[in-house]
Amino acid sequence: MSNKQIRTIPLLPLRGLLVYPSVVLHLDVGRDKSVEALEKVMMDDHKILLVTQKEIATENPQPEDIYEIGTISAVKQMLKLPNGTIRILAEGESRARILSYTNTEGCFEAEVEIIEDDLTIDVETEALMRTVLDQFSNYINLSKKINVETLATVQDIEEPSRLADIIAYHLPLKIREKQNLLETIDIKERLRTLIRILSNEQKVLGLEKKIGQQVKKSMERTQKEYYLREQMKAIQKELGERESKEDEIGDLRTRIMDSKMTESVKETALKELRRYEKIPTSSAESGVIRNYIDWLLQLPWQTETEDNLDIHHAKDTLxxxxxxxxxxxxxxxxxxxxxxxxxxxxxxxLCLVGPPGVGKTSLARSVAKALNRHFVRISLGGVRDEAEIRGHRRTYVGAMPGRIIQGMKKAGTVNPVFLLDEIDKMSNDFRGDPAAAMLEVLDPEQNNTFSDHYIEEPYDLSKVMFITTANNVGTIPRPLLDRMELISIAGYTEIEKLHITMEHLIPRQLREHGLKKNQFRIKEEAVQFLIRHYTREAGVRNLERRIASLCRKVAKMIVTGEQKSVTLTPRTIEKLLGKPPFHYGMAEQEDQVGVATGLAYTPFGGDTLFIEVSLAKGKGRLTLTGKLGDVMKESAQAALSYVRSRAEALDISDERLEKMDIHIHVPEGATPKDGPSAGITMATAIVSALTQRPVKKEVGMTGEITLRGRVLPIGGLKEKTLSAHRAGLKTIIIPKDNEKDLDDIPKSVRDELTFIPVQHLDEVLKHALGGGKK
Structure with a gap:
C-alpha cells in the first residue's frame, strides 16, 4: 500500500446505479446540481466522484443521504440530448472515501481519500480467484442472460480487485449488496463474498428451472385435458347426447339475468358462473361455487308482500x-x-319481555297475520358461535350462511315478521360474541347493508319487522338492549286466565284431542278451581298442560265406553288429577312476630318471599341463610344498621342489641335470590323480632332501604302485585316513587288491593306492625 492520496473533487450522486472501478457505462444526468458538477469537471481534468445515494426517491439529496465510498471516474464523452438531459460516458478508475464536503451550495464538492487496490497475489488469493471464475462460469451456463464472450474477457483478467469488480458488475444484485462489495476493501474478503453470492444465485436459478419444468408439465396436462374434453363434447354431439353442464350454465345465466338481484350482486353471480364454467365438474371447488350461486338465486332481493294496513282488521285479528x-x-x-x-x-x-308461557311467540305470529306478512322464527337460546349469525366464509368445508340469511330464504320476502326467540340466552366463548354480531342486524341505521360472511354481498334487512323475546332483560348486553323497544308482558290475572282458558285453551285442546263440545263440558268454577289449586305461574303453559291431561282422560272414558260425555266440576277434576298441589293464597294464617312478607321479581314472573328473623343469646352477630346474593346481603346489613341507629326511637334497648344474635333466613334456600327490593322487608322483620310486635298477615311490601331509612324505588311492580294478589294479600306497601307504575296494574287487581306509598321506614313500620306484644 502506498501513502494516502487526498484531493478535492466534484461529486455526482447516482440514483439506483453504482459504478465499479474498471467499468465503463453511460449515464443520463438531469438534476441541476449534477449538470453544474459535470460542467466544472469538463473545464478541469474530467475527473468526478460517482457515489450512490441511499434512497432512490430522494430528489435533492444531502450529504447524510449519500454513501461514504464511491468511485472516481473519468468522463470520456458528454452529449446534450433534446429533452435537456446530458448523457455521459464514464469509466471507473479507483475507490475513494469521502472525508468531508467542501461545497454543498452549488454542486457538491468533497475532500476524498483515494483507496488504492492491493495488487499482491499470494496462493490463497490465487485459489479464491479460480473459485470465483468457476462459480461465475457455472452461473453463466445456468442463467443464459450473460454472453459467453463476457466469461472469456473475465478469464483474461489477472488483477484480483479488477476481476472481483467486473464480476460484481454483471450480477443482478440489489444496490445495497453492490455497495457492500464496493466498500469491502480487503480483496480476499471481497472474493469470499462473491463466492457466497454466486453459490446462492446458482441455487435460486436451479430452483427457478425446476419450477419452470413443473409449470410446463402442468400446462401440458391441462392442455391435454382440454383437448380430451373437447373430443368428448364432439363425440356427445355426434351421438345426440345432452350436453348437461352447458345446458345447466345457460339455465343459470338466464335465471340470474331474470332475477331481481341488484346490479352489483348480479355482476358477482355472473363472475362466479364464469368460474364455474371453466372448472371441471369433478373439482371440489365446482360444488362450492354452484352452491353459492344457488343461494344468491334463492334469496329474496326485492320480492315483498303488500302490507294490510287496515287498522280495524289488525285490531280484530289481535x-x-x-x-x-x-x-x-x-x-x-x-x-x-x-x-x-x-x-x-x-x-x-320490538322486544317482548316476560315470563315463560305468557304468549310472546304466539303474539309475534299474530302480528304477522295481522300485517299479512310471512312469519319466520329462529331460536337464539344457547347460541355461542358468531358464525351462527354471520355465517361461515366459503373457504371452510361445509360453509353455510348464518341464521339470519337462512331465515330470509325461508321467508321468501324482504319484509317478513322475523322473530328472534330467547335473545337473552345468547352466550359467548372463544368462537366469538354472537350478541355483538346481532348489533348490526338490529340497528336500523346499519341493517340495510347487513354483511354475511358466506354471501359477501350487502343484504337489506331494513324492511324486516324484527320482534325479539326475552325472559330476563338483565342478561341482554346493554348495547343490544339499546337498539330495542321493550314491551313488558308481566303475566295474567286470575280473571284473564279464566277468559283465556274458556275462549282459547279449551277449544284448541278439544280440537287436538278429537273431542266435541257436548262430550267435554267444564264450568267456570271448575276452571277457577283448576287455576287456583293446580297451577302457580305467570303465564298459562302449565294450565294448558292440565287441560290437555283432562282431555286425554275424558277421551279414554269415551273410547272405552265408560261414559258418553263428561261434565267437569271441582270434585271431578280432583278425582282425575289427584290432590291439588297448591293451596289458594299463600298469606300467613295469622299475624307473626319476626316474619314479614316481601315481593320478589324473577325471570318467571312475580313471587312472594317470606323473610324470617329469630333471636338467640349471643354477642350481637348477624347470620344470613337462604342462598342470598350479594345485593340481598347488603340490604340485610343496611337494614340492621338502620335499626341500631334508631334503637331508642323504636324502643329497643342497647342491651338487647348487644346480647342477642340475629339470624335472618329466607326459606326455599335452593333457589338463588338477589335484587335491590327486600330492604324494607328485612328491616320490618328485624324490628318485629326485637320489639315482639307481630307483622300484619295481610300486608306485603317491596322497596329498598338506605342507612337513613329512606325507601328507594324498585322495578317489576306489576309482576310483584300480581303475585301478591295470587297469594291472597290485601295491602301492599310500595315506594312513593313507584306510584306512577300503578296505572300498569289491571283495574280488577287494583280494586281488590290497598296500596300504601311510603318514603321512610317509619311509615312502613306504622302500617306493617300490629300493636302490643304477641
Missing amino acids: NEAHYGLDKVKERVLEYLSVQKLTKSLKGPI
Whole structure:
C-alpha cells in the first residue's frame, strides 16, 4: 500500500446505479446540481466522484443521504440530448472515501481519500480467484442472460480487485449488496463474498428451472385435458347426447339475468358462473361455487308482500287471538298507522319481555297475520358461535350462511315478521360474541347493508319487522338492549286466565284431542278451581298442560265406553288429577312476630318471599341463610344498621342489641335470590323480632332501604302485585316513587288491593306492625 492520496473533487450522486472501478457505462444526468458538477469537471481534468445515494426517491439529496465510498471516474464523452438531459460516458478508475464536503451550495464538492487496490497475489488469493471464475462460469451456463464472450474477457483478467469488480458488475444484485462489495476493501474478503453470492444465485436459478419444468408439465396436462374434453363434447354431439353442464350454465345465466338481484350482486353471480364454467365438474371447488350461486338465486332481493294496513282488521285479528296484552296491541296499531301515513317506515325492533308461557311467540305470529306478512322464527337460546349469525366464509368445508340469511330464504320476502326467540340466552366463548354480531342486524341505521360472511354481498334487512323475546332483560348486553323497544308482558290475572282458558285453551285442546263440545263440558268454577289449586305461574303453559291431561282422560272414558260425555266440576277434576298441589293464597294464617312478607321479581314472573328473623343469646352477630346474593346481603346489613341507629326511637334497648344474635333466613334456600327490593322487608322483620310486635298477615311490601331509612324505588311492580294478589294479600306497601307504575296494574287487581306509598321506614313500620306484644 502506498501513502494516502487526498484531493478535492466534484461529486455526482447516482440514483439506483453504482459504478465499479474498471467499468465503463453511460449515464443520463438531469438534476441541476449534477449538470453544474459535470460542467466544472469538463473545464478541469474530467475527473468526478460517482457515489450512490441511499434512497432512490430522494430528489435533492444531502450529504447524510449519500454513501461514504464511491468511485472516481473519468468522463470520456458528454452529449446534450433534446429533452435537456446530458448523457455521459464514464469509466471507473479507483475507490475513494469521502472525508468531508467542501461545497454543498452549488454542486457538491468533497475532500476524498483515494483507496488504492492491493495488487499482491499470494496462493490463497490465487485459489479464491479460480473459485470465483468457476462459480461465475457455472452461473453463466445456468442463467443464459450473460454472453459467453463476457466469461472469456473475465478469464483474461489477472488483477484480483479488477476481476472481483467486473464480476460484481454483471450480477443482478440489489444496490445495497453492490455497495457492500464496493466498500469491502480487503480483496480476499471481497472474493469470499462473491463466492457466497454466486453459490446462492446458482441455487435460486436451479430452483427457478425446476419450477419452470413443473409449470410446463402442468400446462401440458391441462392442455391435454382440454383437448380430451373437447373430443368428448364432439363425440356427445355426434351421438345426440345432452350436453348437461352447458345446458345447466345457460339455465343459470338466464335465471340470474331474470332475477331481481341488484346490479352489483348480479355482476358477482355472473363472475362466479364464469368460474364455474371453466372448472371441471369433478373439482371440489365446482360444488362450492354452484352452491353459492344457488343461494344468491334463492334469496329474496326485492320480492315483498303488500302490507294490510287496515287498522280495524289488525285490531280484530289481535283481539281474536289474544286476550289482554293491550300495550303490545297498541304498539302494533301505532306502527300500522304511521306506515299508512308515510307509505314507508323502517321496521321497528320490538322486544317482548316476560315470563315463560305468557304468549310472546304466539303474539309475534299474530302480528304477522295481522300485517299479512310471512312469519319466520329462529331460536337464539344457547347460541355461542358468531358464525351462527354471520355465517361461515366459503373457504371452510361445509360453509353455510348464518341464521339470519337462512331465515330470509325461508321467508321468501324482504319484509317478513322475523322473530328472534330467547335473545337473552345468547352466550359467548372463544368462537366469538354472537350478541355483538346481532348489533348490526338490529340497528336500523346499519341493517340495510347487513354483511354475511358466506354471501359477501350487502343484504337489506331494513324492511324486516324484527320482534325479539326475552325472559330476563338483565342478561341482554346493554348495547343490544339499546337498539330495542321493550314491551313488558308481566303475566295474567286470575280473571284473564279464566277468559283465556274458556275462549282459547279449551277449544284448541278439544280440537287436538278429537273431542266435541257436548262430550267435554267444564264450568267456570271448575276452571277457577283448576287455576287456583293446580297451577302457580305467570303465564298459562302449565294450565294448558292440565287441560290437555283432562282431555286425554275424558277421551279414554269415551273410547272405552265408560261414559258418553263428561261434565267437569271441582270434585271431578280432583278425582282425575289427584290432590291439588297448591293451596289458594299463600298469606300467613295469622299475624307473626319476626316474619314479614316481601315481593320478589324473577325471570318467571312475580313471587312472594317470606323473610324470617329469630333471636338467640349471643354477642350481637348477624347470620344470613337462604342462598342470598350479594345485593340481598347488603340490604340485610343496611337494614340492621338502620335499626341500631334508631334503637331508642323504636324502643329497643342497647342491651338487647348487644346480647342477642340475629339470624335472618329466607326459606326455599335452593333457589338463588338477589335484587335491590327486600330492604324494607328485612328491616320490618328485624324490628318485629326485637320489639315482639307481630307483622300484619295481610300486608306485603317491596322497596329498598338506605342507612337513613329512606325507601328507594324498585322495578317489576306489576309482576310483584300480581303475585301478591295470587297469594291472597290485601295491602301492599310500595315506594312513593313507584306510584306512577300503578296505572300498569289491571283495574280488577287494583280494586281488590290497598296500596300504601311510603318514603321512610317509619311509615312502613306504622302500617306493617300490629300493636302490643304477641
